[in-house]
Amino acid sequence: MSLQQPVREAAKQLVGVLEKFPAERIRHIVSFKSSQIGRFKRVAGLSGTDGWNESKKASIDEIKDIISRTSAPLGLQKDLLKKMQAAIPEDNLSEQSIKEQIRALNTLMSNKYKTYYDVGDKLYKPAGRPNYYQRILDEVQGKQKETFFSAFRTVVFGK
Incomplete structure (x- = not known):
């Protein structure tokens, strides 16, 4: 077994984890998921790239x-x-660095730190503007489009 074989196997595992990684909600020119899959498929010796x-x-x-x-x-x-x-x-890349990246991706996907450092409604719904974060999430997810006048009203009156 050569020195490159453990690195290739670890890269194959990382590609498997990256394929399970959720797609980004906001479309960018280059997606994190597709760029990393392309990068580590090259390292693993796999053919093709993810949607490129x-x-x-x-x-x-x-x-x-x-x-x-x-x-x-x-x-x-x-x-x-x-x-x-x-x-x-x-x-x-070494096998150890790829394993660390696999561990970090698994931690991100399981929301470990979000559950470990759970914040209450005081931060999610501040007393001054309880709908502030919900409005941002709705805008990002495309649920509710805010018009110019409603945005102006929010800025002027804070509601």
């Missing part, structure tokens, strides 16, 4: 290749190029 269209997006390896073989790609200045090269992450 590989023909349209360049991989990290392709970007590294473009930066390393050209002196100034796309007219970039050399100091900016050096900053970009320094910012590209290097994957020096």
Whole structure:
């Protein structure tokens, strides 16, 4: 068994945990779940990525290749190029670091700290504005769209 085999197995386990991770409620350009699944599938040696269209997006390896073989790609200045090269992450993963990430994801998914540090209604429904957080959640989830006039009323009168 080579040194890379335990890292690959741990990465496969991490991909399994990431696939169970809930989807993000707010759509972003890049999702945490899909980017991490793509990253660790590469480490695990699995083929394909989670919903990524590989023909349209360049991989990290392709970007590294473009930066390393050209002196100034796309007219970039050399100091900016050096900053970009320094910012590209290097994957020096060990089995232990992947196991720690698996443990952290399981902790997040089980809401361990939310239940451990349970806060009461004093924080969720403050006396001054008891519906404040509920309005924010409704807006994020798309349940109730606040109009301009109702938002203006809330700002002016605090209700």
